[in-house]
Amino acid sequence: MRLVLLGPPGSGKGTQGARISARHGIPSISTGRLFDRQIAAGTPLGRRAERYVRAGELVPDEIVLDIVADRLESGVDCAVGFLFDGFPRTYPQAEALDRMLVATRGPLDAVVDLDVDVDEVLDRIRRRSRTEDRVDDAEDTARRRLKVFEQETAPLRRYYQRGGLLRTVDGSGSPDEVAARIEEMLADVAHPGLRAHPGLPVCR
Template structure:
């Protein structure tokens, strides 16, 4: 099964991606992990990406696409994969579609997790993380036992710079301009599955599993 995971920042894609990959026994391919792997191993593609990053430039679409194509033709993807963080734009989605047609392995589904924007801001701005062990909390939905203190090692929790309200609103604006059109793209391709993300993570996971098994499209 070949799946791409869509949804705005704060929709819970990371949590759901892990569950989908385990349930359907397919590799979870995160573009962030893909970049880190290629940079660490100093692959030819990784070196090209590093040159852009060192210069403070965005890695161009064609290089991101090449990284993804190189990953999905590996042996562990022969029975499918879950892409998380790619495609981000319609141009990337079109390139992925063309490559899948070329290798004769078409995408099965695009799972889109829908969450009201006001809730997205609340979810992200309320995140707190332990700088020592990496444990995650939320001031409302998953608070630590002692306010502002990690349950595990007693470190003071922090709010990441990416989780400030101003940054979150900027990220959502970018999503709406660049990534939201993907919903229409995959709807037109008859690949789209919309999932109500305004539920508990367990309920969202159950809905995704049902849909991917053909029970609700």
């Protein structure tokens, strides 16, 4: 199964991505972790990305796509599928990813969009920050990140909706409840013969 996981900060994307990865036996691929590994290893791709990462700037699409392509080509674990967490982030990245996959692994099966109400996201952030002194600062930062996310993701949602890939899942409630909704949706889009990874518990 080849998937993309979308969701705003605080939506539980990391938790659900790990569950999908374990249940379906596919790697969860985060561009942030890919940058860290390439930089730590001192690879040519890592050196290209490092100056942007160190400066806190967005890594150009060309470099992001080269690092993603390297991961797909060199990762034998991607043969049965993968889950992109937080990628693509822009419309051009989505178009380039589609071209890349058609030429290599095959097209995406679905784009899982975790829909969580802004108030619930902020409430989760407040609970996480309750032991800290700067709760208001954390909430202000979260509001800015949510605004940026919506600006970036709205074109992606339209793009994948036109392609018939977008699957919006209610991300409210407990992690188990959200996982059950995701698995129910994935059961409808899974290819024949591609079922849950054997020996792993059903998330219901």
